[in-house]
Amino acid sequence: xxxxxxxxxxxxxxxxxxxxxxxxxxxxxxxxxxxxxxxxxxxxxxxxxxxxxxxxxxxxxxxxxxxxxxxxxxxxxxxxxxxxxxxxxxxxxxxxxxxxxxxxxxxxxxxxxxxxxxxxxxxxxxxxxxxxxxxxxxxxxxxxxxxxxxxxxxxxxxxxxxxxxxxxxxxxxxxxxxxxxxxxxxxxxxxxxxxxxxxxxxxxxxxxxxxxxxxxxxxxxxxxxxxxxxxxxxxxxxxxxxxxxxxxxxxxxxxxxxxxxxxxxxxxxxxxxxxxxxxxxxxxxxxxxxxxxxxxxxxxxxxxxxxxxxxxxxxxxxxxxxx
Amino acid sequence: xxxxxxxxxxxxxxxxxxxxxxxxxxxxxxxxxxxxxxxxxxxxxxxxxxxxxxxxxxxxxxxxxxxxxxxxxxxxxxxxxxxxxxxxxxxxxxxxxxxxxxxxxxxxxxxxxxxxxxxxxxxxxxxxxxxxxxxxxxxxxxxxxxxxxxxxxxxxxxxxxxxxxxxxxxxxxxxxxxxxxxxxxxxxxxxxxxxxxxxxxxxxxxxxxxxxxxxxxxxxxxxxxxxxxxxxxxxxxxxxxxxxxxxxxxxxxxxxxxxxxxxxxxxxxxxxxxxxxxxxxxxxxxxxxxxxxxxxxxxxxxxxxxxxxxxxxxxxxxxxxxx
Numbered sequence: 026x027x028x029x030x031x032x033x034x035x036x037x038x039x040x041x042x043x044x045x046x047x048x049x050x051x052x053x054x055x056x057x058x059x060x061x062x063x064x065x066x067x068x069x070x071x072x073x074x075x076x077x078x079x080x081x082x083x084x085x086x087x088x089x090x091x092x093x094x095x096x097x098x099x100x101x102x103x104x105x106x107x108x109x110x111x112x113x114x115x116x117x118x119x120x121x122x123x124x125x126x127x128x129x130x131x132x133x134x135x136x137x138x139x140x141x142x143x144x145x146x147x148x149x150x151x152x153x154x155x156x157x158x159x160x161x162x163x164x165x166x167x168x169x170x171x172x173x174x175x176x177x178x179x180x181x182x183x184x185x186x187x188x189x190x191x192x193x194x195x196x197x198x199x200x201x202x203x204x205x206x207x208x209x210x211x212x213x214x215x216x217x218x219x220x221x222x223x224x225x226x227x228x229x230x231x232x233x234x235x236x237x238x239x240x241x242x243x244x245x246x247x248x249x250x251x252x253x254x255x256x257x258x259x260x261x262x263x264x265x266x267x268x269x270x271x272x273x274x275x276x277x278x279x280x281x282x283x284x285x286x287x288x289x290x291x292x293x294x295x296x297x298x299x300x301x302x303x304x305x306x307x308x309x310x311x312x313x314x315x316x317x318x319x320x321x322x323x324x325x326x327x328x329x330x331x332x333x334x335x336x337x338x339x340x341x342x343x344x345x346x347x348x
Numbered sequence: 349x350x351x352x353x354x355x356x357x358x359x360x361x362x363x364x365x366x367x368x369x370x371x372x373x374x375x376x377x378x379x380x381x382x383x384x385x386x387x388x389x390x391x392x393x394x395x396x397x398x399x400x401x402x403x404x405x406x407x408x409x410x411x412x413x414x415x416x417x418x419x420x421x422x423x424x425x426x427x428x429x430x431x432x433x434x435x436x437x438x439x440x441x442x443x444x445x446x447x448x449x450x451x452x453x454x455x456x457x458x459x460x461x462x463x464x465x466x467x468x469x470x471x472x473x474x475x476x477x478x479x480x481x482x483x484x485x486x487x488x489x490x491x492x493x494x495x496x497x498x499x500x501x502x503x504x505x506x507x508x509x510x511x512x513x514x515x516x517x518x519x520x521x522x523x524x525x526x527x528x529x530x531x532x533x534x535x536x537x538x539x540x541x542x543x544x545x546x547x548x549x550x551x552x553x554x555x556x557x558x559x560x561x562x563x564x565x566x567x568x569x570x571x572x573x574x575x576x577x578x579x580x581x582x583x584x585x586x587x588x589x590x591x592x593x594x595x596x597x598x599x600x601x602x603x604x605x606x607x608x609x610x611x612x613x614x615x616x617x618x619x620x621x622x623x624x625x626x627x628x629x630x631x632x633x634x635x636x637x638x639x640x641x642x643x644x645x646x647x648x649x650x651x652x653x654x655x656x657x658x659x660x661x662x663x664x665x666x667x668x669x670x671x
Contacts, residue, residue: 028379033464033589034555050459050556053388056351056377065376065388067459136373136390141356232357233373266356 028054028062029084030127037064043115043122044131046078047071060085060244065134077134078113082127087244089128094169095243096120096130098162098220102240103133105161108154108231109240110135137231137238142266145278146235152282154237155225155258159251160287162220171247173223175209175303178310189317194331197313201306204337208303213250213296221254222246226261252293255283256300260308260336271339276346298344305337351377351385352407353450360387366438366445367454369401370394383408383567388457400457401436405450410567412451417492418566419443419453421485421543425563426456428484431477431554432563433458460554460561465589468601469558475605477560478548478581482574483610485543494570496546498532498626501633512640517654520636524629527660531626536573536619544577545569549584575616578606579623583631583659594662599669621667628660 032040038049047069055063062082070076083092096112097120103111110133112120121130140147182190182201190198222229223245231239263276283289289297312330319327340346355363361372370392378386385405393399406415419435420443426434433456435443444453463470505513505524513521545552546568554562586599606612612620635653642650663669 034461035463035465037461049461051457051554052461053376054379055388056379065378134374138357138360138372138375140358142358231374 028056028064030062030082032064032082037066040080040122040124040129041066041068041131044113045071045116046075046113046131050076052080055079060087066131075113075133079110079132079134080129081132082124082129084127087128091169092121092128092130094167095246096132097167098165098243098246099132101165102158102161107158107161107240108135108237109158109243135231135239135241137233139228139230140232141227143227143262143275144235145274147232148262148275149278149282149285150232150235150237151225151230151258151262152279152284153286154230154240154282155222155254156283156286158222158240159219159254165220169247171221171223171249173245173247173307173311174249175212178307179205179209181310181314185313185317190313193313193316194334197309197330197334200334200337201309204302204341205306208299208306211299212303213292213299216250216252216293216296217290218248219251219254220246221249221251221257223249223254223257225254225258250296250300252289252296253300253304255280255289255293256297257304257307259297260301260304260333260340264336269335271343271346273346280347294347297347298340301340301347302337305333305340308333309337351379351387353385353405355387355405360389363403363445363447363452364389364391364454367436368394368439369398369436369454373399375403378402383410389454398436398456402433402455402457403452404455405447405452407450410451414492415444415451415453417490418569419455420490421488421566421569422455424488425481425484430481430484430563431458431560432481432566458554458562458564460556462551462553463555464550466550466585466598467558468597470555471585471598472601472605472608473555473558473560474548474553474581474585475578475602475607476609477553477563477605478545478577479606479609481545481563482542482577488543492570494544494546494572496568496570496630496634497572498535501630502528502532504633504637508636508640513636516636516639517657520632520653520657523657523660524632527625527664528629531622531629534622535626536615536622539573539575539616539619540613541571542574542577543569544572544574544580546572546577546580548577548581573619573623575612575619576623576627578603578612578616579620580627580630582620583624583627583656583663587659592658594666594669596669603670617670620670621663624663624670625660628656628663631656632660 037052041049051067053065055065057063061084064080066078066080068076099109099112102109113131121128187198229242263272265272309330312328316327316330360375364372374390376388378388380386384407387403389401389403391399422432422435425432436454444451510521552565586595588595632653635651639650639653
């Protein structure tokens with residue numbers, strides 16, 4: 026959560042001159058993004074009227090070949106009225122530019138704040154916005170495989186090793202051994218697919234009151250089971266801020282909001298208990314790997330893998346929450 | 349350069365409600381400040397019309413007793429037309445609020461960017477803005493001693509120890525032994541005193557083109573020799589961005605700009621070579637201490653002490669640059 030690269034004011038002004046957004050008025054590095062640096066920019070504006078933008082420099086972990094997928098998806102969704110930031114194309118029409126060996130993209134700034142303790146009304150709005158995203162992306166033709174699917178969870182847990190998992194929690198290796206093979210064996214493939222956000226945590230949703238003003242951070246977006254995205258969002262939103270306690274009111278509101286736009290098929294709803302266990306396992310795997318592999322001097326806050334291991338146990342024991 | 353404290357959206361909205369600035373629209377943690385956390389806030393605004401603010405949480409290194417000095421100085425200077433951010437008082441008229449054991453202040457957001465490679469015209473504007481600050485503060489009655497004066501440089505070098513200084517550079521201990529006693533013995537006391545900024549690096553100046561739009565970060569401001577502030581600003585601005593090469597054009601422009609508002613007394617000008625050596629030594633001392641005492645996992649970039657040790661040598665060998 027830091028700015029990894031310094032860009033001087035003169036360089037920044039020259040960079041912004043490559044876009045039709047007017048002159049640079051202000052540039053503040055913002056403390057967002059784990060794999061990229063971000064600046065909140067203000068300009069004198071142009072015919073497009075916008076004067077505020079987010080500039081992102083992709084620092085790590087991203088495959089440049091994926092950038093056109095992520096950025097053109099934003100344009101596609103924005104054109105359909107989804108609350109996502111539009112990409113600002115440069116004067117040559119390009120979606121991103123290179124600076125040395127790093128890619129830079131300029132996107133719209135959107136108002137709104139990320140809630141920590143959502144209300145049911147906010148969960149309902151997020152559910153509806155997720156369904157709107159799924160529907161709006163139906164005719165988005167580029168595709169991208171899910172790089173954070175089941176095989177990757179297995180790989181990450183293997184990379185941690187039993188000793189590594191024991192460092193995190195004495196129970197973790199046992200939990201993985203108990204649940205991962207079972208979840209993998211039962212994982213569905215015949216449910217509807219679509220573009221999915223795949224990481225729609227409260228951090229990645231901007232809200233004003235109960236209204237969703239922005240869905241952001243599409244860097245895990247891919248094509249996969251639509252209902253899996255519902256499960257990810259459920260796992261991310263429907264526990265209290267301690268991460269311990271299931272919030273039935275948020276769960277009901279999120280699902281109602283979703284179905285107000287896109288009703289789930291009976292087979293999707295039936296799969297949700299398993300998909301939610303998978304979602305919880307996915308975040309357990311990445312957090313466990315990062316827990317063991319984040320250098321002490323990294324400008325990144327590690328997140329507790331056990332918060333999601335406990336959600337996995339909750340979902341395994343309470344399939345009826347999706348009934 | 350990081351946000352040390354997380355404030356959730358709900359807490360932030362409640363905090364902002366204590367000021368007459370409208371409703372919270374956006375809050376982004378910004379990567380500025382070594383001893384404090386900062387957020388760029390947007391609100392719906394109020395009668396005061398402003399909608400953008402910087403919220404600062406004082407995390408380390410600050411004596412709360414000093415906060416009224418720093419913050420009321422901003423109000424004093426802004427009222428006199430200096431380009432500094434006004435403090436936004438809360439609904440009770442207070443300059444700052446407490447959140448737990450940490451103080452929070454809300455100040456105006458100012459446009460502008462911090463240049464890396466100043467032009468002579470920019471250096472001239474900064475010189476004039478510094479003189480304007482000195483003049484405008486003449487009737488500011490609170491006082492604060494300089495906590496980063498000569499005695500503190502000595503204390504910091506002592507805390508580093510000869511072994512510590514040798515880790516930084518084999519020549520550093522010798523340089524300090526050669527120059528510090530000499531500078532201390534010759535340090536003037538009979539020159540004009542005033543409020544000084546004491547840390548006016550390019551980072552702490554916002555500019556649009558050649559115009560100074562903001563002098564910021566007054567957390568070293570104090571009452572001390574006026575000409576010492578000129579020397580600090582000179583040491584901070586008049587070398588190229590590598591920090592190695594003296595830029596005579598920037599030096600001339602900075603001093604001309606300063607004297608266009610407040611001519612230096614002959615005795616102030618005569619003291620500048622020594623004061624500039626002192627300024628260079630001051631930043632050598634703090635950077636050396638921080639170099640040795642910054643934990644590897646701190647969210648802070650260490651700065652090279654030798655950049656200022658070399659400026660000390662330059663000033664000692666070239667007193668004529670102020671002739």
